Amino acid sequence: MPQRLVVIGGDAAGMSAASQARQLRDADDLEIVAFERGRFTSYSACGIPYWISGLVKDHQELIVREPETFRRDYDIDVRIRHEVTHIDLDAREVVATSSADGDREVREHFDILVYATGAVPTRPQWARTDTMGVFGVQTLDDAAALRDWLDQDEPPRRAVVVGGGYIGVEMAEALIRRGLAVTLIDRGEQPMSTVDPDMGVKVRDALAGLGIDVRSGVLVTGLDERDGRVRGVRTDDDTVPADVVVLGLGVRPNTGLAERAGLPVGVTGGIRTDLQMRVIGVPDVWAAGDCVETFHRVSGQPVHVPLGTHANKQGRVAGFNIGGSYATFPGVIGTAVTKVCELEVARTGLLEQEAHDVGYSFVTATVESSNRAGYFPGAAPMTIKLIAEQHTGQLLGAQIVGSTEAAKRIDVLAVAVWNRMSVSEMTALDLGYAPPFSPVWDPVLVAARRANDIVSNTD
Amino acid sequence: MPQRLVVIGGDAAGMSAASQARQLRDADDLEIVAFERGRFTSYSACGIPYWISGLVKDHQELIVREPETFRRDYDIDVRIRHEVTHIDLDAREVVATSSADGDREVREHFDILVYATGAVPTRPQWARTDTMGVFGVQTLDDAAALRDWLDQDEPPRRAVVVGGGYIGVEMAEALIRRGLAVTLIDRGEQPMSTVDPDMGVKVRDALAGLGIDVRSGVLVTGLDERDGRVRGVRTDDDTVPADVVVLGLGVRPNTGLAERAGLPVGVTGGIRTDLQMRVIGVPDVWAAGDCVETFHRVSGQPVHVPLGTHANKQGRVAGFNIGGSYATFPGVIGTAVTKVCELEVARTGLLEQEAHDVGYSFVTATVESSNRAGYFPGAAPMTIKLIAEQHTGQLLGAQIVGSTEAAKRIDVLAVAVWNRMSVSEMTALDLGYAPPFSPVWDPVLVAARRANDIVSNTD
Numbered sequence: 032m033p034q035r036l037v038v039i040g041g042d043a044a045g046m047s048a049a050s051q052a053r054q055l056r057d058a059d060d061l062e063i064v065a066f067e068r069g070r071f072t073s074y075s076a077c078g079i080p081y082w083i084s085g086l087v088k089d090h091q092e093l094i095v096r097e098p099e100t101f102r103r104d105y106d107i108d109v110r111i112r113h114e115v116t117h118i119d120l121d122a123r124e125v126v127a128t129s130s131a132d133g134d135r136e137v138r139e140h141f142d143i144l145v146y147a148t149g150a151v152p153t154r155p156q157w158a159r160t161d162t163m164g165v166f167g168v169q170t171l172d173d174a175a176a177l178r179d180w181l182d183q184d185e186p187p188r189r190a191v192v193v194g195g196g197y198i199g200v201e202m203a204e205a206l207i208r209r210g211l212a213v214t215l216i217d218r219g220e221q222p223m224s225t226v227d228p229d230m231g232v233k234v235r236d237a238l239a240g241l242g243i244d245v246r247s248g249v250l251v252t253g254l255d256e257r258d259g260r261v262r263g264v265r266t267d268d269d270t271v272p273a274d275v276v277v278l279g280l281g282v283r284p285n286t287g288l289a290e291r292a293g294l295p296v297g298v299t300g301g302i303r304t305d306l307q308m309r310v311i312g313v314p315d316v317w318a319a320g321d322c323v324e325t326f327h328r329v330s331g332q333p334v335h336v337p338l339g340t341h342a343n344k345q346g347r348v349a350g351f352n353i354g355g356s357y358a359t360f361p362g363v364i365g366t367a368v369t370k371v372c373e374l375e376v377a378r379t380g381l382l383e384q385e386a387h388d389v390g391y392s393f394v395t396a397t398v399e400s401s402n403r404a405g406y407f408p409g410a411a412p413m414t415i416k417l418i419a420e421q422h423t424g425q426l427l428g429a430q431i432v433g434s435t436e437a438a439k440r441i442d443v444l445a446v447a448v449w450n451r452m453s454v455s456e457m458t459a460l461d462l463g464y465a466p467p468f469s470p471v472w473d474p475v476l477v478a479a480r481r482a483n484d485i486v487s488n489t490d
Numbered sequence: 491m492p493q494r495l496v497v498i499g500g501d502a503a504g505m506s507a508a509s510q511a512r513q514l515r516d517a518d519d520l521e522i523v524a525f526e527r528g529r530f531t532s533y534s535a536c537g538i539p540y541w542i543s544g545l546v547k548d549h550q551e552l553i554v555r556e557p558e559t560f561r562r563d564y565d566i567d568v569r570i571r572h573e574v575t576h577i578d579l580d581a582r583e584v585v586a587t588s589s590a591d592g593d594r595e596v597r598e599h600f601d602i603l604v605y606a607t608g609a610v611p612t613r614p615q616w617a618r619t620d621t622m623g624v625f626g627v628q629t630l631d632d633a634a635a636l637r638d639w640l641d642q643d644e645p646p647r648r649a650v651v652v653g654g655g656y657i658g659v660e661m662a663e664a665l666i667r668r669g670l671a672v673t674l675i676d677r678g679e680q681p682m683s684t685v686d687p688d689m690g691v692k693v694r695d696a697l698a699g700l701g702i703d704v705r706s707g708v709l710v711t712g713l714d715e716r717d718g719r720v721r722g723v724r725t726d727d728d729t730v731p732a733d734v735v736v737l738g739l740g741v742r743p744n745t746g747l748a749e750r751a752g753l754p755v756g757v758t759g760g761i762r763t764d765l766q767m768r769v770i771g772v773p774d775v776w777a778a779g780d781c782v783e784t785f786h787r788v789s790g791q792p793v794h795v796p797l798g799t800h801a802n803k804q805g806r807v808a809g810f811n812i813g814g815s816y817a818t819f820p821g822v823i824g825t826a827v828t829k830v831c832e833l834e835v836a837r838t839g840l841l842e843q844e845a846h847d848v849g850y851s852f853v854t855a856t857v858e859s860s861n862r863a864g865y866f867p868g869a870a871p872m873t874i875k876l877i878a879e880q881h882t883g884q885l886l887g888a889q890i891v892g893s894t895e896a897a898k899r900i901d902v903l904a905v906a907v908w909n910r911m912s913v914s915e916m917t918a919l920d921l922g923y924a925p926p927f928s929p930v931w932d933p934v935l936v937a938a939r940r941a942n943d944i945v946s947n948t949d
Contacts, residue, residue, distance in 0.1 A: 043930070078865060078925050092865035197924075339930045340923040356946075361918050368922030377922055406537060406551035439895070439928070442921045446905035449919060459820050460908060462901045463827030463836055464799040465656075466537050469898070471502070471798045487815075 041067025044320025051350025187274030195222030199279030380428030500526025503779025504606030510809025646733030654681030658738030839887030
């Protein structure tokens, strides 16, 4: 008699868990049913801005695996347009509503449960509206609706993007590429608060250089509409005319169902798991992806970091363990990269404020260097900022802003942060050198030298 | 009464040592004299192929700092065209011959000596010739002579490059870019023996694709000449016609002077130093750069790795310590990158043969991945190969071949090798993800997963 694994949520985390478990256990040992409330499984939500901009031609390109693929190649019973509405831990049963089938209710027994419902967009009161022309861009369904709106016979000309994080900035760029007039409204001091203000100002300049009207420190208070269609965005400043409004206000863990079932939720709002992605204190229930809380290896604090890369890894770890093998997810260090027009932006570890908030005493070092040898064609500047603990010199965080071949250098610093390297030891790192790829002192080494000098001189 | 520092060799290592010492000690505390036998100081020898090809327009662009700059800004008495011929450790004196001044002999007292004479090209008997049209490309003077030869009124049309290492391959590309017919002759199984044969074959294909006639496993036995000019290269196979021959046969530490003075030389032929770059057992004498032996952090063996990046670091470390501060050079891990046409090639740690030779038992994992998300414009394939110790899974080495945004990913693996990470832990690394930069599983993570699977299954 096989066990039954039920997965709630058919995107990165859930389907990684399911397919990894399948690789280790055959269908006669483990039946797998996956419920997905939308129409798609396993797609790249991060690719949505590039589909909107037209850089990616077809949304099908964003789909990694179709439901049919999971059924055929993995023997996973994927049920799209099924929303799970209730988990009964005692009865070992989930209840789902199938919108594919006249809202029919289905019940499914489980021996093992994977909770992978992802995140839901943050929506202030004014954004909870039926006004036409207002869009989130969290799911491929959202994006398809936005594309339809942009492709109307009389297409919108003025766009307002609310929120200056990764999605907001990427969407602002996508919309200006489509020829719309774009205003980016953000509550913070400047867009991209995922880097320190001294680095974020470069992002702001790049956005302004594209012709985007960037309004920082502005609070949205409501929407203007006419005939049910959006006409403008009201702020504490004035009203910005808009034919289309895109909301990029961040997300929170989607835990309503979990909380009703009594799964434990941490201070970040995410579900609490152990290192194997087992929900703490709840036998045979696992969780992974944007709905869980993880921990930051540098700050030691619980964090909620909704990123596809973590979701995939956590899902895979859960699948390994469900499959009878062994794996752990040992936390994150906050690495992220993005491209804004020709500007590349990257970070890892802690920002200044984050380091301060957890009690680190630190120095910072910011250097200008180059992606290639100065004399090599295509040489372009980049700025690297390091944050290092006083006395020990431990690398706590790093940020990079540059125009090309810049952002992924953050991975070098990420591995250094991961291994708790000191900036002193980092000055000796054996990194690749050849004129097409780096000055003889790689930018990472230049930054480490500067940081080490400052650490030494402040001792 | 100031101390006197004498530096032998005015390139990367020597001038890094001198300028770093100067930053820590004023001229009234430390006088610095640097002897350089050539006409240039501190230039990028790695940039020579790009000057030959014409990608870099002017050799001046390769010069980091002129002798005059060192005199003016650093108060360092640089004497070019001065060849040091004798070191008298007892008398604390060096003897040099000034070719700038009618071969006049000069003597200079030292309290502290930095030996930084670099490397000399390997020259088999047949290459020790005055035949016109035969060139090394080790120094800027060599390169200038080659440029002059290529720029004759009746320019050479057929080139033979002997040696398939970095310099040979880069020179072959440079010459074909200038429109010459190029034959690359190499003794080894294939060019670029700095990567494993299964990766090197991709380099061979790229060279052949450029139209370079690659002849592997061929031994050069002599030169044909007429009227003192080279006409062909004789091999154990046949004779290859040539109007110009470029020698890229590797280098050995330039230690003649040092050995005559009694400085200790190790098994690799390089001068032995401690971690601070002090010559072992010889008070107040330091050595750095292509003339020294260092050690490999993964194999534990002494190695000679003549690369500008190490020379700069070692010189800086010596300068720090001479200046009264503290720094160490903690060895190398064999990282190197190069670009052959549009192909990027990179390595770090040990090759299979090297790992075997020092007694490691290991597995290998080779994966195909992509520089960007598969749907993102510009996505291009890359191959990553990892070598991991059996049982422990410790990453021993890595190699990458790809077409763009590939080679510098080796740095991520280099930091992992440096920190003795296991491929198991590496699967969890928090690397940057966004569609323009990486698939959601970064190629490094894909490779780590595969290697970890293999390590687990062979236990």
